[in-house]
Amino acid sequence: MSDLNVKDWVKQVIKQDEIDKYLVDGKDFIDEETIKQELEHNKKPDKSKIRDIISKSLEIKRLSPSETAALINVKDEELWEEMYEKALEVKKRVYDNRIVFFAPLYLSNLCVNNCSYCGFRTENCNETRKILSMDEIKKETSVVVSEGHKRMIAVWGEHPSSDIDYMVDSMKAIYEVKEKAPNGPGYGSIRRININAAPMKTADLKKLWEVGVGTYQVFQETYHKPTYRKVHPPQTIKGNYQWRLYALHRAMDAGIDDVATGALFGLYDWQFEVMGLLYHAIDLERQFGIGPHTVSFPRLMHAAGSDVAEKSPYLVSDADLKKIITILRLSIPYTGLIITARENASLRRDLIQVGCTQTDASTRIGIGGYNEALKKWKELQEESDTQEEFKQQFVLGDTRRLDAVIKELTEMGIITSFCTAGYRCGRTGDKIMNLLTNCIEGKFCKLNAILTFREYLEDYASPETKKAGVLLLEKEMAEVSKYDWFTKHPEIVKEFHKLYEKISSGKRDLYI
Amino acid sequence: MSNRNDIDLATIIKSLNGNAIGKMNQLSHILKTEYDIELNFCNLVGRRWSYFAGEKDLFRATKRIKLNNSFGIITDSFLVPELEEELITLSKQLFDLN
Numbered sequence: 061m062s063d064l065n066v067k068d069w070v071k072q073v074i075k076q077d078e079i080d081k082y083l084v085d086g087k088d089f090i091d092e093e094t095i096k097q098e099l100e101h102n103k104k105p106d107k108s109k110i111r112d113i114i115s116k117s118l119e120i121k122r123l124s125p126s127e128t129a130a131l132i133n134v135k136d137e138e139l140w141e142e143m144y145e146k147a148l149e150v151k152k153r154v155y156d157n158r159i160v161f162f163a164p165l166y167l168s169n170l171c172v173n174n175c176s177y178c179g180f181r182t183e184n185c186n187e188t189r190k191i192l193s194m195d196e197i198k199k200e201t202s203v204v205v206s207e208g209h210k211r212m213i214a215v216w217g218e219h220p221s222s223d224i225d226y227m228v229d230s231m232k233a234i235y236e237v238k239e240k241a242p243n244g245p246g247y248g249s250i251r252r253i254n255i256n257a258a259p260m261k262t263a264d265l266k267k268l269w270e271v272g273v274g275t276y277q278v279f280q281e282t283y284h285k286p287t288y289r290k291v292h293p294p295q296t297i298k299g300n301y302q303w304r305l306y307a308l309h310r311a312m313d314a315g316i317d318d319v320a321t322g323a324l325f326g327l328y329d330w331q332f333e334v335m336g337l338l339y340h341a342i343d344l345e346r347q348f349g350i351g352p353h354t355v356s357f358p359r360l361m362h363a364a365g366s367d368v369a370e371k372s373p374y375l376v377s378d379a380d381l382k383k384i385i386t387i388l389r390l391s392i393p394y395t396g397l398i399i400t401a402r403e404n405a406s407l408r409r410d411l412i413q414v415g416c417t418q419t420d421a422s423t424r425i426g427i428g429g430y431n432e433a434l435k436k437w438k439e440l441q442e443e444s445d446t447q448e449e450f451k452q453q454f455v456l457g458d459t460r461r462l463d464a465v466i467k468e469l470t471e472m473g474i475i476t477s478f479c480t481a482g483y484r485c486g487r488t489g490d491k492i493m494n495l496l497t498n499c500i501e502g503k504f505c506k507l508n509a510i511l512t513f514r515e516y517l518e519d520y521a522s523p524e525t526k527k528a529g530v531l532l533l534e535k536e537m538a539e540v541s542k543y544d545w546f547t548k549h550p551e552i553v554k555e556f557h558k559l560y561e562k563i564s565s566g567k568r569d570l571y572i
Numbered sequence: 573m574s575n576r577n578d579i580d581l582a583t584i585i586k587s588l589n590g591n592a593i594g595k596m597n598q599l600s601h602i603l604k605t606e607y608d609i610e611l612n613f614c615n616l617v618g619r620r621w622s623y624f625a626g627e628k629d630l631f632r633a634t635k636r637i638k639l640n641n642s643f644g645i646i647t648d649s650f651l652v653p654e655l656e657e658e659l660i661t662l663s664k665q666l667f668d669l670n
Contacts, residue, residue, distance in 0.1 A: 235618075251619070272618020315615070317622060484621055485636070486614045486646045491623035500631050555634055555649070572634055 062220035069220035070172055070297055075261045079302045082309045082347065088302055089343040090283050095125075095335045102129035110139055114146045117390040120154060120497045122351065128338050128391040132331045140383065144414045147389040151415035154393060156502040157536075158477040158509035159469055160418045161462065162211040162254070163204045164400075166425050167192045167230055171217030173298040175281070176291045177327065177360060177368035180217045184365035190427040191221050194233045201237040203430035205248030207422040207462045208241075208520035210478035210512065212250045213277070215425075218258035218297060227257060228271045241519030245566040248519075251480040254320070258297070259307030265314035274483060275353050278307040279322035283336025287328040291368065305340075309347060317489035318353040319344070320398075325376045325384065326360025326369065334387055341392050349490045354396035354418065357384055361402060362455055378407050382414055389415030394496040404457035405468075412474065421465035423456060437461075466516070467525040470532050476516065477509035481571035503545055507556045507572050510536050514563050574606050576651075581658050585665075593625045596666050600626035611659065612646045613666070621646070643667045 062069050082088075113127045123131075134140060168191035171180040179187055192200065204212060214230060216222040231253050239248040254275040255268070268276065282288050285301055292299045308319040321340050323333040341351040359376050360369045369375070376384065381403075388397060399408055399416040401423040408419065424433045458465075466476045481504060482492055495501040510533060517529045540546050546553050552572070559570040584602055588595040596613045603609040610633035612626035621636060621644060635649040637660060645663045647656070664670050 269617060272620045274620075315617075315622070480619075484619050485634070486612050486621045486623045487631075488620070488622045491612070491628045494628040495631060498629065500629075504631070549632065551632060551650075552634075 061226050062223045064220055066172055066220055069223070073261070073297050074300055074303045078261055078310055079306050082306045083302075088305055089339050090285070090305070090336055092285065092332075095332055095339070098125045098129040098335065099132065099331055102126055103133050105130035105133055107136065107139060110134055110143075114143065114390060117150050117393050118146065118153070120150070120393045120499060122341065122345070122393065123338070123391040125335060125338060125342075128335060128387060131387045131390060132334060140386075143386050143390065144382070147386040147415040148413055150389055150393045151397075151417060152502075153499050154496055154502050155396070155417050156506040156509070157473070158475045158479075158505050159412060159416070160211065160396075160477045160479060161209065161466070162213055162418060162420050163207070163209040163462075164213045164215055164256075164420055164423055164425060165197075165200055165204060165234070166215045166427050166429070167197060168216050168219065168222040168226075169427050170219040170221050172219050173217075173296045174293050175298060177324065177363060177366050179363035179365055181365070186365045191219075191226075192230075192427060194229060196428060197230050197233045198237050200428065200430045201234045201250060202239050202248075203434050204422070205237060205239050205250060206242070208248065208478075208516050209422070209462065210249070210251045211254070211274075211480060212252070213254040213256055213420075215256045216258075224260065224264040224267050227255070228267055231255075231271050231273070243520060244515075244518035246515055246519035246568045251478075251569065252483065254318075259304050260310070262310045262314045265311050265316060268311075269315040273316060274480075275318040275320050276308070276311045276316050277320035277322065277354070277356070278304065278311075279324060279356060279358070280304060280336065280340065281324045282327040282333060283323065283340070284328040284332055291327060308340075308344060308352070312344070312348045312350065317348075317350055318483065319350075320354040320356065320396075321352045322356030322358065322398075324360055325357055325381070326372050326374055328374050330374070330376050330380055330384055334384055334391075337388065338391055341395065350493055351392060352395050354398050355388055355392065356398045356400070357381070357388065358400065358402055361457075381407075382411060385411055385416060386414045394493060401456050401458040401460075405460060405465075408458060409468065409472070412469070419465070421458075421460060421462040423459065425456065463520065463522050463525050467522070467528060470525065470528040473532065473535075475506075475509045475532055475536055476513050476529075477505065478512040478516065479505065479508035479571065481508045484571065503543075503549075503552075504572060506536065506540065507552075510540070511556075511559055511563055511570060511572070514560065515568055518563075573608055576607050576609060576655070579603075579607055579609075579655065581655075581662055585662060592666055592668065596625035597627070599662070599666070600630070604630065609651065610646075610648050611663075613663065614644045614646060616642055616644050639664050639667060640669055643669065 169180045174181045252274040256277040288301050345351045362369050396417040398418045399411050424430050517526045588598045600611045610630040613624045614621040615624045633648045638644045
């Protein structure tokens, strides 16, 4: 925790030289006129052009801005149905048939910024402010791992009380937690911590690197500069558009090779934001050879103390969200796409089918929310919506527990994964980019999904989920026996079977 | 493809040039193309084994060998012990760990 008072702390955050080094001729990579022209010039794409573009996506090649603009402008609903189908095909080629699960953990809602759409904003007097102690962090993590989660995303407000040293300590505290599993011989622990945090200077990012961070996520919120200025007061840290825009560039320079982008859809025109996300991916590739590990697309929702969601003319409908995800999947085929519990259950079911790769469940986003939920879960012996609006950044659409969501996906034929293999096996940075675009990484996704799903079924699953899960595992194992790629690489299949046997006999945290 | 038992790592090492990363990339390339042995070099941070150098399309190798708390290699699990030991010694030299 910093010794500086808030005002002095705020003053020392932004380093102009750590923005300027990434500019080209003094400009950043978002040019509003260029984006608007791309969208305009591709206003009426014909079907054959769109099908050519989709073919390029199926080759796992990132699209150009002009190609993405063409997809954005598709009006033909039949063509959209084709695109939805192809988006899922692209996802399966790159990531196979699995969805990775994680849990968010909000550690503090103290914030120096005043973003007009956010429940955490400093002027929101109704928000109950809290920052978790290390003991409280461990207690929250205990609840999360007791559900069966192995992956977490840690979230903090931007404040000297939750500075880099607090973040590093939090992550160490999270990693220390180990809980016996309720059903089987395994134990619950977090194997990968991703973080959603404020932009930082390179020296602080190196500290994150040294503690072994997974993915570093910074959402630009909106790429449209006039809107950005409107919703982020200029005298705040977050008011500096370019400081935020180049957060991930600095992370790459600090050695963090898994970075993630996102936009808050609903602040401005979604078509523009999709183009912004694409240009962001392009610039990361250009400067570092590595695009975003994941892209997120949260929608602007009601937040306590803010009426921005109620007044925005750019709110995104369910139908448009499906289009956004489809376009992102086709445009940046190698990237992971995260759909969260912000969205309701039935919509999530639909959106997973157009190419999402990660989601969350048992989610509680109040500070201390998991232990609050645990009390209710124990009292009521059933699921309950235990949201507390004035302790949360926004309101969730789906509060179901992990087992229920896993059972649903299993019945849809989608295997759950808690994989953390890639970053522990040297499949990172430009190496994993290579493996993703060549559709090799997806083979490991399948194998590690089987291994981690088996662990979950043994240690945490309800009898109903286990019954459905065993059938799905059989199907996945059969695919490993007969897919061409696996028959050509028997040494990998042999290693996989060895690990599977060990997990079946009670060993845990084995990966390939 | 040459026989793995005939590898003369000492001669291969002498043929490498450039900086450490360049040498690692060259070594990884030679081992793969001439002997079908996979070798990647990694930075270790916490649980993370971050790709550092070596051929980028390798995926068969699954044996992780820690050289020290900061560096490691990933190689094939079928190597004879003597060859594996030689690769470890060589890798430590390339990382300047001796």
